[in-house]
Amino acid sequence: MTRIQKTVFILVALVALVIGLTVYKVLNTGQQxxxxxxxxxxxxILPQGRDVPDLTLTNQDGEAVSMEQLEGRWNLLFFGYTFCPDICPATLAELxxxxxxxxxxxxxxxxxxxVSVDPExxxxxxxxxxxxxxxxxxxGLTGPLNDIQTLANAVGVPFIPADTSKENYTVDHGGNLALIGPDGRLRGFVRGPLRTEKLAEQLPxxxxSEG
Known part of the structure; x- marks a missing residue:
C-alpha cells in the first residue's frame, strides 16, 4: 500500500468514525x-436505588395493592390527603x-x-x-397509619400524623414526590412545587434512558 493509499485509507476511516458518532448521537437524542x-x-436522582417495603394498602376501588404490584412502571408517590387545604390540590392539579x-x-x-396521610x-x-x-x-392508596408512615419514612418523604381528636384537623406533610422505578426501588425525588414545563422535557x- 502506497503512502497516498494509506493516507486515503486513514481519512476514510476517520470520516466513517465521525459519521458513526454523529449517527449514534442523533439516534440517542433525548436518551442521554x-x-x-x-x-x-x-x-x-439517587446514586443508588433503595428498597421499598412491600406493604399492602387499599386503592380507591377497595382493592388490595402491594408495592410489588406497582413494579413495571415508574411511579410518582405523593403523600397527601383529600381534606388538605393547599398543597395537595395544587400538586394534583400540577400533575x-x-x-x-x-x-x-x-x-x-x-x-x-x-398515598393518604389521613386514613382516618x-x-x-x-x-x-x-x-x-x-x-x-x-x-389513590390508603390503609393503616403505621404502614403508611413506614412507607413514607422509607422513601424519604416523612409526615407528622395528625391529632385526629381535633375537629377539622390538618396533617403536616411536604410537597416532594418519591420517584419509584420500574424495578420497585426508590430512584429519587421530584421537588415541589412541580415545574411542569421542565418536567415534561426531562421525565421522558x-x-x-432505561429502554
Whole structure:
C-alpha cells in the first residue's frame, strides 16, 4: 500500500468514525441523562436505588395493592390527603397539567399515586370521589397509619400524623414526590412545587434512558 493509499485509507476511516458518532448521537437524542438538566427540572436522582417495603394498602376501588404490584412502571408517590387545604390540590392539579404535556408513551409508563396521610377520613370511597375530580388516571392508596408512615419514612418523604381528636384537623406533610422505578426501588425525588414545563422535557429523557 502506497503512502497516498494509506493516507486515503486513514481519512476514510476517520470520516466513517465521525459519521458513526454523529449517527449514534442523533439516534440517542433525548436518551442521554444530564444531571444539571434534571436538577433544573426538580428531579433528584439517587446514586443508588433503595428498597421499598412491600406493604399492602387499599386503592380507591377497595382493592388490595402491594408495592410489588406497582413494579413495571415508574411511579410518582405523593403523600397527601383529600381534606388538605393547599398543597395537595395544587400538586394534583400540577400533575394533571404535567400529564397533559407528556407524550402518550410516557404517560403509559408513569403512574401518579396519592398515598393518604389521613386514613382516618380518607376511605377508598373518599379517595375515589376526590381523584375523579382531577380525572387524570391517578391511583389513590390508603390503609393503616403505621404502614403508611413506614412507607413514607422509607422513601424519604416523612409526615407528622395528625391529632385526629381535633375537629377539622390538618396533617403536616411536604410537597416532594418519591420517584419509584420500574424495578420497585426508590430512584429519587421530584421537588415541589412541580415545574411542569421542565418536567415534561426531562421525565421522558429519564424514562426512555432505561429502554
Amino acid at each position: 441523562l444530564d444531571t444539571a438538566d434534571l436538577l433544573d427540572a426538580g428531579i433528584v 394533571r397539567q404535567l400529564r397533559g404535556k407528556l407524550p402518550e408513551d410516557i404517560n403509559q409508563r408513569l403512574q401518579p399515586v396519592l 377520613r380518607d376511605t377508598p370511597e373518599q379517595l375515589k370521589k376526590y381523584l375523579d375530580y382531577f380525572g387524570a388516571g391517578f391511583i 429523557v429519564l424514562i426512555r
